[in-house]
Amino acid sequence: MAEKVIECRELTKQFGDFIAVNKISFDVMKGEIFGFLGANGAGKTTAMRILCGLSYPSSGTAAVAGFDVYKQQESIKRNIGYMSQKFSLYENLTVTENIEFFGGVYGLPMQEIRRRSNDLIRTLGLTAEAKKLVGALPLGWKQKLAFSVAIFHRPRIVFLDEPTGGVDPVTRRQFWDMIYEAAASGITIFVTTHYMDEAEYCNRVTVMVDGKVEALDTPARLKQQYQADNMDEVFYRLARGAKRSAD
Amino acid sequence: MKQLLVFIRKEFYHVFRDRRTLLIMFGLPVAQIVLFGFALTSEVKNISLIIIDQARDVNSQELTGKIKSSAYFITDESVTDYNDIEKAFKQGTARCALIIPAGFGNDLLHGGSAPVQILTDGSDPNTAKTVVNYLTSIMTGYQQELSKTPPLRYLIQPELRMLYNEEGNGSLNFIPGVMALVLMIVCTALTSVSVVREKELGTMEILLVSPFRPLLVLVAKAIPYLVLSLANFLLILFLSVFVLDVTVKGSILLLVAESMLFITTCLSFGLMISNTTNSQQTALLLSMMGMMLPTMIFTGFMFPLENMPVPFQVISNIVPARWYFLIIKAVMLKGLGFGYVWKETLVLTGMMLATLGIALKNFKTRLS
Numbered sequence: 001m002a003e004k005v006i007e008c009r010e011l012t013k014q015f016g017d018f019i020a021v022n023k024i025s026f027d028v029m030k031g032e033i034f035g036f037l038g039a040n041g042a043g044k045t046t047a048m049r050i051l052c053g054l055s056y057p058s059s060g061t062a063a064v065a066g067f068d069v070y071k072q073q074e075s076i077k078r079n080i081g082y083m084s085q086k087f088s089l090y091e092n093l094t095v096t097e098n099i100e101f102f103g104g105v106y107g108l109p110m111q112e113i114r115r116r117s118n119d120l121i122r123t124l125g126l127t128a129e130a131k132k133l134v135g136a137l138p139l140g141w142k143q144k145l146a147f148s149v150a151i152f153h154r155p156r157i158v159f160l161d162e163p164t165g166g167v168d169p170v171t172r173r174q175f176w177d178m179i180y181e182a183a184a185s186g187i188t189i190f191v192t193t194h195y196m197d198e199a200e201y202c203n204r205v206t207v208m209v210d211g212k213v214e215a216l217d218t219p220a221r222l223k224q225q226y227q228a229d230n231m232d233e234v235f236y237r238l239a240r241g242a243k244r245s246a247d
Numbered sequence: 248m249k250q251l252l253v254f255i256r257k258e259f260y261h262v263f264r265d266r267r268t269l270l271i272m273f274g275l276p277v278a279q280i281v282l283f284g285f286a287l288t289s290e291v292k293n294i295s296l297i298i299i300d301q302a303r304d305v306n307s308q309e310l311t312g313k314i315k316s317s318a319y320f321i322t323d324e325s326v327t328d329y330n331d332i333e334k335a336f337k338q339g340t341a342r343c344a345l346i347i348p349a350g351f352g353n354d355l356l357h358g359g360s361a362p363v364q365i366l367t368d369g370s371d372p373n374t375a376k377t378v379v380n381y382l383t384s385i386m387t388g389y390q391q392e393l394s395k396t397p398p399l400r401y402l403i404q405p406e407l408r409m410l411y412n413e414e415g416n417g418s419l420n421f422i423p424g425v426m427a428l429v430l431m432i433v434c435t436a437l438t439s440v441s442v443v444r445e446k447e448l449g450t451m452e453i454l455l456v457s458p459f460r461p462l463l464v465l466v467a468k469a470i471p472y473l474v475l476s477l478a479n480f481l482l483i484l485f486l487s488v489f490v491l492d493v494t495v496k497g498s499i500l501l502l503v504a505e506s507m508l509f510i511t512t513c514l515s516f517g518l519m520i521s522n523t524t525n526s527q528q529t530a531l532l533l534s535m536m537g538m539m540l541p542t543m544i545f546t547g548f549m550f551p552l553e554n555m556p557v558p559f560q561v562i563s564n565i566v567p568a569r570w571y572f573l574i575i576k577a578v579m580l581k582g583l584g585f586g587y588v589w590k591e592t593l594v595l596t597g598m599m600l601a602t603l604g605i606a607l608k609n610f611k612t613r614l615s
Contacts, residue, residue, distance in 0.1 A: 052456050074458060082456040086449025092264045093257065104253030105459045133264075150453075159456075 002029040005157055005188045006051060010060035013046050020046040022211035023060065028157075033179060033189040035202030035219075039239045043211040044192050045161065051190070052159055053077050065156045078106070081155035081187075085162035089146050091135030095126055098134055099149060106153035120148055140171030144178060151182055158182065160191040164198065176201050196232040205231070207238045214238045250459055254467035261441065262471055268437060276429045276479055280486045283421045291377045296320040297332055297344035306352035306361075310389050314345070319381050336368050343367040343378045355393070422487045423575035424548025427568035429483060430476055430506070431513050431542045436534040438472050438517030443530040446521075465610060469514045476510045477503070496582030505578065505588070508595055509571040513538075515602035516567075522609040542568040570595045 006028035013021040021043045028034045038044045049055040051064050053073035062069045065079040089098045096117060103113035121130050124144060134142060143163065151158050160179075164172045176198065183189050191202065199205050199219060206216040215222055215238055219231055228234045262268060296314070300307050315322050323341060326332060335341040346364040354361035365382055367375035442465070445451040454464055480503070487493040495502070520533050543549055545563035552563055563569050570591045577583040577591075585592070 054452075054455055077456060077458040080456065082453060084449050084452050086452070088449050088453045090257070090261070090450060091448075093260055097257070097260060101253060101257045102453075102457075105250055105454070105457045107250055107458065 002031070004028070005030050005066075006034075006062070006064050006190070008051075008060070008062045011047065011050065011057050011062050012059045013043075013050060013055070014058040019211050021050070021057070024208070024211075024213045025060075026206060026213060026216055028188055028190060030156075030188055031183055031186050033183050033191065033201065033203045035199050035205040036190060036192040036208070037196075037199055037205060037235060038192075038208035039242055042208040042239075042242070044208055047208070048159055048161060048190070048192065051076075052080060052082055079156045081150040081153065081158035083146055083150040083158070083160050083163050085165050087139075087142055087146065089134050089142060089149060092133055094133055095121065095130050095137075095145065098145070099152060102149045103152055108153055116152065120152065124148060140167055140174070143167055143171065143175060147175065147178055147182075151187055155187065157188040157190060160189065162192055162194060164193065164195065172198070196230065196235055199231040199235070207235060209238055209242050214241075251463055251467055254459070254463065255470050258441070258467055258471040262475065272433050272437070272475060272479060273482065275432065276425065276483045277486065279425045279429060280422075280483065280490065283425055284491045291374050291381075292319055293321050294319060294343060294374070294378055295323060295341045296378075297323050297326045297335060297341045299327060299329065299332075299344065299346045300324065301349045302347050302351035304352035306355055306393075307347045310347070310386065311345075313385050313389055314382070317381070317385060332366060336366075341368075342371070342374060343382075345382065420576075421548050422483070422491070422493055423572050423579060424546055426480065426483050426506070426575055427509070427546055427548075427571050428539070428542050429479060430510055430571075431538050431568055432535075433479055434472055434476050434510050434513030435517040435520065435538045436531055438469060438514050439520040439524075439530040439534050440527050441472070442468055442518065442521035443524060443527050446525050447527055461610060462607065465518055465607065469518065472514060472517075473507075473510055476513075477507065480506045480510070493579075495579050497578035498584070501578050501585055502575065505571070505574045505592065505595075508592065508599060509567065512567045512571075512595060512599040512602065515599055515606050518606035519602050519609070522606060541566045545569055546572045548572060565598075567595060567598050570598075 004027045006026075008024055008026050010023045010025055011021060012019065012023050024043075024047060036044055036048070046055070050057045050069055051062060053064070053069065053076040057069060064076045067073075067075040067079070069076065090101070093101065099117045099120065100113055103117065104110075108116075121127055124141075126141070126145070129137060129141075134145070137145070147160070147163065150160075164175055167175065172195070179189055179191070179201075191198075193199060202219065204216065204218050205222060207214050207222075215225075215234070217225070222228075222234050223230065226234045226237050228237065298311050298314070300311055311322070311324075314320055323335075326335060326341075326344075329346070332341070332344045335344075344364075344366040346366070348362065348364070351361050351363070363386070365379060367378050369375050442451075445454065445464075451464075455461060484495070484499075484502070488495060516538060517534065520530055520537070524530050524533065541562075545552070545559070545566040546568045547563070552560055552569075555563070574588045574591045574595070577588050
């Protein structure tokens with residue numbers, strides 16, 4: 001049995017009368033690509049915020065990288081990376097400055113940052129652009145760079161919140177290659193997405209409906225269970241029952 | 248600590264790469280100093296004055312000579328018809344007229360008094376009053392000159408002195424005002440925008456997910472603006488001394504210390520604003536409307552506070568710039584020490600702590 005990096009038990013978040021996340025339970029294994037699906041307003045982001053140490057749950061328990069979400073938020077933050085749906089680098093900083101800044105924020109020593117930064121720029125093929133402002137790069141490159149920066153401090157888990165929004169299919173494909181590579185190096189990937197073809201790339205997928213986890217399995221088995229040809233259909237069948245309207 | 252330095256360095260990159268911000272930051276004080284110093288003076292100079300001298304005797308010539316030689320008036324003697332005066336007023340070619348009736352010298356020397364008429368364009372009452380004051384003082388001067396030989400027995404000769412500003416330099420009053428205004432704009436607007444920009448771009452989320460302490464985000468944001476504002480303050484001081492000939496009477500050290508206090512207050516206001524909004528435009532608008540306007544109106548450097556209705560005077564007490572203005576005036580122009588401004592300093596410190604407290608508290612609660 002692989003090591004569990006995220007353990008969620010009956011995790012609940014309530015805002016007044018509104019139960020955003022309703023007793024969700026799941027485990028995520030080390031090196032797994034874990035897809036987190038759900039319509040807008042299903043509670044994905046709230047759940048993710050709790051797991052990232054940005055917000056406290058109302059009840060239930062959860063541990064991320066072995067740290068408790070109630071008491072050890074600081075330790076959680078040191079062990080995770082995060083990339084949001086919004087583009088998350090500084091446009092008026094150069095590629096190198098962005099990398100050095102985020103490396104510095106995670107407290108890496110400067111020599112280490114320099115070394116890793118050089119390696120990264122070479123791997124991404126950005127040597128010529130290293131001194132250019134990030135704002136001048138094409139969106140696809142920015143996105144790849146943002147992902148690389150999110151895992152720059154070698155976190156145990158990286159949370160990706162709809163990372164491929166607005167990116168062309170070719171770049172998305174390349175982006176997923178990077179995700180696979182990161183997963184192969186032992187980083188656990190927790191990803192939310194709207195693209196159902198991306199859901200197929202995940203090792204396991206949860207579908208959240210109205211704050212609850214309605215389904216959790218491999219894409220293949222989910223398709224079998226719901227007698228669907230693709231994840232799109234699976235998602236549609238599950239989400240159709242939603243009572244909450246999208247926000 | 249090292250993390251903080253990395254962050255501050257990043258903030259400096261932001262500031263120095265944003266040409267517009269830099270322009271606002273350092274262009275604003277220069278523009279304000281030039282505007283207030285040269286364009287918007289409260290002194291009235293070069294007023295066009297029509298003189299109709301119907302007497303044309305020695306005394307009337309002497310009097311008009313005195314008026315002509317003063318720097319306040321540009322005289323026009325081409326008008327001879329009384330009715331043309333109003334025409335000139337309507338066209339705006341003249342704002343006042345002096346009519347010396349025939350027999351002026353004779354009346355003055357033998358009759359003991361001689362009437363003259365002064366007409367002014369009352370549509371601008373301030374200028375009109377000033378003009379009348381100038382003219383009467385010139386005439387009084389002339390009167391005294393004439394009386395020298397047979398001295399008047401009961402002549403009251405008021406000797407006027409404008410304390411702290413002997414030359415009547417109009418720059419003195421507004422420089423502390425400009426300081427308050429510029430620091431307010433730079434600190435409040437730019438700080439709030441710089442925090443909100445991170446929210447708008449989504450980088451704030453990344454920072455909050457990182458182990459970087461949220462409180463330090465605010466500190467790191469504030470420090471570059473603190474440094475730049477101080478540079479700004481010194482720039483204004485430099486311009487005042489070397490361009491507008493203002494002498495700094497008090498201790499520069501005290502001035503800098505008080506300015507630091509005011510800058511910190513403004514930064515706290517900026518941070519507070521940034522907590523309440525998620526868009527850069529709103530932040531900018533809030534700091535402009537919420538800070539700049541009250542600063543201009545309620546500080547007392549443009550409109551005297553004493554003349555305002557009591558409710559407005561009460562409101563003016565919550566405007567931090569008002570207290571800073573008082574401190575700077577006292578220290579810079581009157582040369583007073585800390586002993587005279589400790590009350591104002593205390594009020595400002597209180598405001599700073601309160602806003603900083605609110606800003607920090609709100610920033611924290613936003614996380615959960």
